[in-house]
Amino acid sequence: MSGLSSGFGVWNPIAWALLFVGILVVSFIVRSFGNKGYKRGTGQTKVFLSGNDEPETSNGLHVRGDHLYWGMIDGLSAYYRRVKAWHTGILSDYAAWFVGVLGLVFVILVLAR
Amino acid sequence: MSATLLNAVWQGLIILVGGTFLGMIYKGLDRKLAAQMQGRIGPPLRQPFFDVVKLMVKENVVPDHAVAWLFNLMPLVSLAAVGTLLFYLPLGGFEPLLGGFGDLILILYLLAVPSLAMVLGGFAAGSPFATVGAQRELVMMMAYEFPLAITLLSLGWYLSSVMPGAQVFSLTVLASNPLWGLVGPLGFIGLLLLFCALMIVTPAELTKIPFDIPEAETEIAGGILAEYSGRNMAMFYLADAIKMVVMGSLTVALFFPYGLSGLLGVTGGIWGSVIDVAFYLVKVFVVIFFAVIVVRVAFARLKIGQAARLFWLPITGISLLGMVLLMLDRIV
Missing domain, CATH: 1.20.5 (Single alpha-helices involved in coiled-coils or other helix-helix interfaces)
Known part of the structure; x- marks a missing residue:
């Protein structure tokens, strides 16, 4: 094999x-x-929520994409604050970043040769 | 052919049963020693076996809003995935049974599968606490996988520079060529840093304090496992026990693959094997003792943000520095 x-x-x-x-x-x-075995349809099958009522499935249990990253964004908040500031939403800014990074890669490639 | 296959099946069963048994014993030692360190008597060593038996006879509750098939399947996937890892690792000084079929890169990927299975099981439970736990587990994985990958790849890279053309990511090759004897002073410091990074990643991989954030009993009531009970919980329990052996064996294979039989002049034969197996068990215990037991007694649980920051900044920094020192060791 x-x-x-x-x-x-x-x-x-x-x-x-x-x-x-x-x-x-x-x-x-x-x-x-x-x-x-277990007892279906009894209090046993209600989720454990510290004694509180179970939320509606569509409301309380919906998992959004940003939920998954919450800990990451919180832990690296200083980094994300800076990076978010760079995301201005202005196309010319993104084009400038693209040209700048392309130039940097070109310089690195030339130096590596 | 059939005799070979039968032989492989027997060896496989021994590895699977042996790995599980060892994991349960180490779990018992973990609880006993942690209790002793805190001035408690602690449960007997065989308590994990009682726990599994008890879980198997308890009711296996599936919550109303759970995706039942996924909820029931994930404990099995977790156990099976972590079980396969045993076959790619050198256990007891013996070569891995499937060493020729998978390497360190495969192990790196497989280590993520049991955690992903727990995440899917947590989401499938349809419970807010389990969902929060599953989210936390994903963040933990994103945080500790990077330094773990840097550590493992650095070791393979260094060996490839010393032994060009060798299958450097093979566990057999890595375990038979300990890097401590190959590196210079800079590389030695680099290896120490990589070892430290792996020792800090180990409790995170095992979801132990201070990285038991996805479970966090005091806040989210077991989080990712909050809705699991009975035989499903028993499967996760067994998977956790095996993963302890896997992480211990991986650390031993990469950093301390030395045997004792040669030193005692008893190479080969049954006594040589007995000595090496006993020495391997001690080495795995020492790794678990310092990476899991001492750490979980000495530290409190971190918050998820603190854990993400810890792994992305200091621990990644330590592993990158270790990698750079290994590279400099080859250049200077």
């Missing part, structure tokens, strides 16, 4: 997939020995 060789290492996706499915089956068998 040959794999994908990068010259520095190797990866065989088929071997991994077979192994993954094998362990998944073993895990499923182990899990099937457990208790599968």
Whole structure:
């Protein structure tokens, strides 16, 4: 069974997939020995929310994209403040950034040669 | 052919069962020693086994608004994904069973799968606390994956410069060529920094204090796992135990792959293997002791913003400095 060789290492996706499915089956068998019952439609199946009422699904549980990044933006707020200031929404500013970065890359490439 | 396959299946089962057993023992040691450090008696070493048995007989509640199939599947995916990692790592001084089928880069990717499974399970629970926990886990992953990648790639890069043409990301090659003996003074400092970065990433990978932010029992009641119970929870519990062995073994393979049998003059044979396996168990324990147990007793939980900042600035800085020092070591 040959794999994908990068010259520095190797990866065989088929071997991994077979192994993954094998362990998944073993895990499923182990899990099937457990208790599968619970009391549907009772207070047991209401989510835990410190005793508060459950919010409406469409309102309280909606996950927006910016929710996922909240911790990141909060942790690196100094960086994001600066970067946001650069995003002026003016097309000529973005064009200037593009030309500037292109020039910088060109200089680096020339120096690297 | 069939005999070879049968042999591989047996070896695989031994690795899987052995890895799980070890993980449970290390989990027991973690709880016992943490309790002793805090002046408590702590549970017996076999407590994690009791916990799994108890979880298996408890009811397996699926919340009303949960996406049931995803909610039930993710603990299995997490356990299976972390289980596959055991097959690519050198355990007990032996070569990895699937060492020729995957390398360090694969391990780097596979380490993310159990966490992603937990995230999907958290979102599928349809619970605000679980959703907050899942979001936090994603932020944690975005934060610690970068320094982890820099650390692992730096080691492979250095070895490739010393051994051109070798499969430098193979765990077998990395474990049989410890870098400590290959580097100069600058590289030695670089390696120390990379080791520190990996030791700080380890509790984050394992979602242990001070990085247990996605669970945060005192604030979001277990967060990502808040709605999990019974046999689903048992699967996550087992996955967590195995991941502890995986992180310990990865650190040992990359930084301390040395055996003891050669030093004692007992190379080869059953006694040589016994000594090396025992030494490997001690090394993994030492890694877990300092990276997990001591840290979780000594520190309080960070806020998610603090953790993101810690990994993106100081820890990434430490790993980048380690990488630069390794590069300078080859040039100077």
